[in-house]
Amino acid sequence: MGVTFDPWQEGAARLVLGKDKADRYACTVGGVVWSIPRQVGKTFTVGSLIIAICIEFPGTKVLWTAHRTKTATDAFRAMQGMVKRKRVRPHLAPTRTDGIKAGHADQEIMFRNGSLIMFGAREQGFGRGFTNIDIEVFDEAQILGTKALEDMVAATNQAQHPHGALLFYLGTPPRPEDPSEAFREKRNKALSGKSTNLIYIEFSAEPDSDPDDRAQWPMMNPSYPKRTPTESLLRLRENLPGDDSWNREGRGIWDPVASAGVIPATSWAERADERSLAVDRFALGVECGPDLSWASVAFAGQRKDEAWHFELDEDQHTKGRGVAWLVPHVQYLTEHNSQIRSVVVDVAGPVAALLEQRADRWFFKGTRLAVTPVKVAELGAGCSRVLDGVVTGWLRHIDQPQFTAAALAAGKRPLGDTGMWVWSRKTAESDITPIQAGTLALIGAQASTVRKPTRKSGGRRVVTT
Template identity: 40%
Template sequence: MSIPRQAGKTYLVAAMVFAHCLIHAGSTVAWTAHHNKVMLEVFDSLKAVAGQPGVAPRVAKINSSAENRSIRFVNGSRIVMAARESGALRGVAKVSILVLDEAQILTSNAMSDMLPTQNQAAHPLTIMLGTPPRPKDPGEVFTAQRDAALAASKAGEPLEEATWIEFSAPADCETDDKEAWRKANPSYPKRTPLRAIRKLRRALTEDHFRREALGIWDDLSTPAVIPPHIWKGLADDRSKALSKLVLAIDVSPNREQAAVALAGLRDDELVHVELDESREGTGWIVDHVAARCAKNSIAAVVVDARSPASSLVRALRKAKIRVVTTNTDEMTDACADLVDACMNNELRHIAQPQLTLALNNARKRSIGERWAWNRKTAESDITPIVAATLAHWGVLSRKVRNTAAQRTGRRVMVL
């Protein structure tokens, strides 16, 4: 089951497993989560269910020790709690129902370790619960289940020995459309109030909110946004930016990679883009950009306000660097502008392998009727092309007023 956060999935599945335990004496249910903290939160919820007047007389004992967290019923059934990060279900056998919470970070190894616990059960049932995985999540098991369900649906055939249930807003919906929130979350707005969804909206990035609050999966099946032959045809190793010079910064979601790109106008009025620098981490960025600005006539440094790079804005401005931030609409404009420039032969680059690789690893992520860049896989680094996109936007944007003097000679940036 793919379902957004704060949608009541714990109580839904809890009702199912309690009913199973009460009807089928001697049953064992194992409820697992990846993180110990999540497992403890779920256990508190299950203990609350066990304390309900209609259930409490049928509960024999609740164990809350670190070694044994379980709910035992008078008829011999039990619910056992386990965290996958700490070894999960060692010594537990004949599991009738295996609940895999946080399925978006369920690895193949963890799955292979736990499934044998159901080998001796008469009618075993495995329930996966999760939100759409982030690009960096090890979500191969959960994703494979969804892919199988979509393939079966497309072929008009039933899914063999499985059911896939997905709560999500339409993939092309506006992020702030409250009707989309209602479609994605069956508990909104009665059980999950408007303020709770708004709190998530403020706390999460656009990508994370669409996954975790709206249940929208990333689409990784689409081809390259800019065909490789088009990009290759725009290469010019003698290209250089001479005016309207703009830098831009992007940082990966895990902050392990970052890139600075340059864009500017050539003498033929085409836009030149290039990767200035790409390194691990973020500690180098402010000093690097400050040095570039000190030696070159940089009109502005562009940063997307909703990206991980936004945390650098204060330090950049403290260093007397002119920073221009983009909002969601401007970011989607920037992506469309870059593609249009490539398809209309209005851009040049210098065939840098890192920039080309980043473009090849980039895909579209829908934001309403528009789109922004997304990573093809969890390992993909697209910071170079995102930074280049923002720099290209800066050259064309009225928001970035040109304060840079004309210059001639070699390219502004030398890698």
Template identity: 40%
Template sequence: MASKTNPSTPRLSEAARVLNIPEGITSSGFGRVRRVAERLDIHFDRWQEGIGTLMLAKRADGGYASSVGGIGMSICRQTGKTFTVGTIIVIECLTHPGLKVIWTAHRTRTSAETFKSMQALVKRPGLARHCKAIRQTNGQEEIAFANGSRILFGAREQGFGRGFAAVDVIIFDEAQILTEKALEDMIPTANAAKNPLIIHMGTPPRPVDPGEVFAERRTAGLNHDPDSVWIEFGADRDCDTADPDAWAQANPSYPHRTKPTAMLRMLKNLGEDSFRREALGIWDQDSEHAAIDPELWAQAATVERKPGGWTAMAVDMPPHRGWITIGACQAYADGTAHIDIAALKGVRRHGTGWPIAYLAERWPRLAAVVIDAQSPATVLIPPLKAAGIDVTVTGASDMGKACGRMLDMLQYHELTHKAGRQPLDQAAAGANIRRIGTGGAFGWNKLGSDVDISPLVATTLALHGAVTSTRRPGDEPEQRMIELP
């Protein structure tokens, strides 16, 4: 970062899209930090000073105003967050002997990059003499100061953070990928500290990210939690991603520090959707709840599917076994697909035997019939096999791939669905995600007790069957999609 403050840079109140300030602030420790920084020839922009003032804001008893609720920052890439937060933390270490700081990222690569940036910072003239040692062992890095203060760096994916005690400052970098388990492991480490600071900073999470923790921080900020700080930078949801005005709205470092070429490079290499989240700070609508973006789902609706392709079907039942859904998918050689509900009937009126005859009649023209191993619909597998149908039974790994495939195809406009199918629309609107294993896979879950996601599960599995099956039966040039009675 440059050493001269640009007086034309915006204040935090002008730059932040959302700003929640805790109640009862009487002072801030940032004044001391700024004076030390100036002696070291380090200068902050006005919005960075605002962040520092809120980070170190105190109440009358001397405790940090955000000590209970924490500090959350939804901050875009290429804004200088490591410089801003890192400089403040380093100076706090210099002025508070024995301070213990944990800086943790989700990925090893991110942790390593942060450590490298912080090494460069402490090697600046005036700071180097206060640095006792820089250590790197077993994937855990440390900057140790002559006065006993320490900053430890590590990746949560490697288990870093467990076992520490009396930690004064915890920084959760990449907070959009912060799991409840990691939070539970690390928050108790600050319980013995006299005046702890807990900082969450990241970009808006993707639907597949375990972003619930970060989203909860955001919800608290939006609801004006009196004990927490929430700072959110972002452009308008409907902005043109190539518009420099949107870049300036989202990134207070643009254009005096973050140059246009850097933004264009991100736009070209990230793709528009990732660029909206990571460079423009735009949160998905209801991303803290819904798994499927309602805008993408609406864009994928179509009255008629295109001709051709091959058909697969899948069966699912909700846990209460009140009805049975048969989902259908028409897949095409160009990699696109169309999903629909083929049939949906109540068990009380129609029983459980009707799918056998329904699918047996159509099996000669189907590429696959799919049922998930965890579904109550597994009771249909023996009679379906007895009817000569080769049922594909999916496991957890298959479900993870199927759900990820559906989201990806929606994102890249490769998937359509029949417009006006209310059960499927309701399922898509009411679906959350559940984690499968530790590798980032997920399956559909429901948001509330009144939501039935079995139509979504059935069509997702039908898509999986259509894409993965090599069976192409029949000589007909076109196979007809079964319409809902």
């Protein structure tokens, strides 16, 4: 193929292709796990290896997934350059586009021998429903929940590759708020010394070293200085926000194991149901983060089987950070969904900056959109109900990554000596507004009496209580 690997790449590739006595890949069960900083060369290494396998074994089917669309597209573009090499290009399918499909929804590399590499983003649902997949690459594996993993790994059950399926988990050390249980579990299993069927490779600086100690650079980045020059790492250092991000994404250092959140990860995963749907008692919950730097809107209601459901409003992802979008968005939701019985807020929280009280009622400033405030005791009871619902099974969600990250990052803050508690952030970086908003929405859905939002009707505004 005209590709030359550096020593670390050759060694890593040999490990991937190592076989057992039955002539099967030795890691076909546990997979290939790389915890590797940015700008080391993982896409080139794994991409080149996969292209070679596709050429060597006709009919090989590959899924390359990332959490974000941009990351999946970046990998696709990088591998387009690889397959256009002089010695590789003749192996591409003889199509009008030389074996490359670069549509908005379909990004594929097709080979003359029937092998195929498909690219897509997990946030768009890519990777589910496929069968007979031989190789799966989970890029951005630090953002990979166990439920999504379960859905996608099943695609390799009928793999046709003669030496078994290969699963690649490629990522940087996760942030505290990332839904990273699958990646963490793989690392923990490897470090326990008890695993016999997975490959784990971790490049990192020494955890206690100075963030600016350049003597650590060859250790954390084996492509330095031959492939990655000094200015590239300096640029990365300059543009990553703070030492924590630089340590994780630039130096490959994992955060110390934090105390577990209030909601058990196993219970949360068991309550995931992508088909869950509320049919009655709809309510919204609205919460803002500190300094009004972000906000979340959540929805809750009762299902047909009388269980309860809550979820994060997906449309808010298009609105950006800050809160300028929040009030118009909530107004739109309430005016177009007459079944919403209340919009619940915590007037003692940051959202108070967007509210005003008129007589005995609370409204979003400058609007006639009435909200339902919760008392401290109601909020404490609501947090306890969410925990109870997740653990005992009467509360379901649809496995949204941002909602999951918030739920698993939420700690507990006692409310004085009452024995009650509310959600709190375990770390300064944790964004728990989604689970806070979800709790408020559930309070509104389950409440016997609520303050209904103002609506438009026939050009006139009507307030009902």
